[in-house]
Amino acid sequence: DTEVTQTPKHLVMGMTNKKSLKCEQHMGHRAMYWYKQKAKKPPELMFVYSYEKLSINESVPSRFSPECPNSSLLNLHLHALQPEDSALYLCASSQGWFVGNEQFFGPGTRLTVL
Amino acid sequence: QKEVEQNSGPLSVPEGAIASLNCTYSDRVSQSFFWYRQYSGKSPELIMSIYSNGDKEDGRFTAQLNKASQYVSLLIRDSQPSDSATYLCAVPNAGGTSYGKLTFGQGTILTVHP
Numbered sequence: 001d002t003e004v005t006q007t008p009k010h011l012v013m014g015m016t017n018k019k020s021l022k023c024e025q026h027m028g029h030r031a032m033y034w035y036k037q038k039a040k041k042p043p044e045l046m047f048v049y050s051y052e053k054l055s056i057n058e059s060v061p062s063r064f065s066p067e068c069p070n071s072s073l074l075n076l077h078l079h080a081l082q083p084e085d086s087a088l089y090l091c092a093s094s095q096g097w098f099v100g101n102e103q104f105f106g107p108g109t110r111l112t113v114l
Numbered sequence: 115q116k117e118v119e120q121n122s123g124p125l126s127v128p129e130g131a132i133a134s135l136n137c138t139y140s141d142r143v144s145q146s147f148f149w150y151r152q153y154s155g156k157s158p159e160l161i162m163s164i165y166s167n168g169d170k171e172d173g174r175f176t177a178q179l180n181k182a183s184q185y186v187s188l189l190i191r192d193s194q195p196s197d198s199a200t201y202l203c204a205v206p207n208a209g210g211t212s213y214g215k216l217t218f219g220q221g222t223i224l225t226v227h228p
Contacts, residue, residue, distance in 0.1 A: 031214070042202055042218030043158065056215065090157055097214050099206045100146040100165065105157040 023091030
């Protein structure tokens with residue numbers, strides 16, 4: 001089973017709203033990732049959690065706040081976003097945070113900021 | 115030079131033909147290579163991983179790796195219209211980045227026409 005689930009599938013929010021994206025995996029993976037993907041571009045890494053600790057923050061603005069409540073769950077809290085933050089937000093997981101570990105993506109959340 | 119480069123597309127092949135997708139990478143120490151398929155509006159799906167020089171076959175897909183020449187390719191035999199998608203080459207730790215951080219190529223759009 002290589003399933004990563006994400007909710008919601010679509011999200012529309014205003015610039016003053018606070019919302020959260022959720023990601024879950026039950027593969028026993030110990031590394032989880034948030035990516036952002038704009039149209040016609042490859043995914044861009046935002047955050048990496050390894051063993052529930054934040055390992056990488058790719059200089060993401062503070063209006064994006066990740067959280068890893070346990071080894072299966074990953075959240076991305078959104079606050080005061082800008083229209084340019086509209087994108088497909090992808091969660092991924094892998095067995096570990098090591099070269100060679102395959103990363104499996106969830107279906108994504110399509111975010112529109114008005 | 116970009117760390118991971120893919121042959122510029124779009125690539126159009128007739129149904130039943132072999133589609134050849136190429137990817138070069140700049141970091142000689144890269145050890146793992148992944149191919150993802152992404153349908154329009156969907157998330158990337160891992161279709162092939164390759165770690166050793168030579169060929170790796172999985173159904174109609176063959177990945178080829180040549181570390182000396184720093185290229186990895188994906189061949190799709192007996193192409194079907196359902197193979198029409200964007201194909202992303204991904205290399206962990208390319209350019210000496212953190213551990214398993216994936217560096218993606220820009221993607222090659224493949225269209226298989228009946």
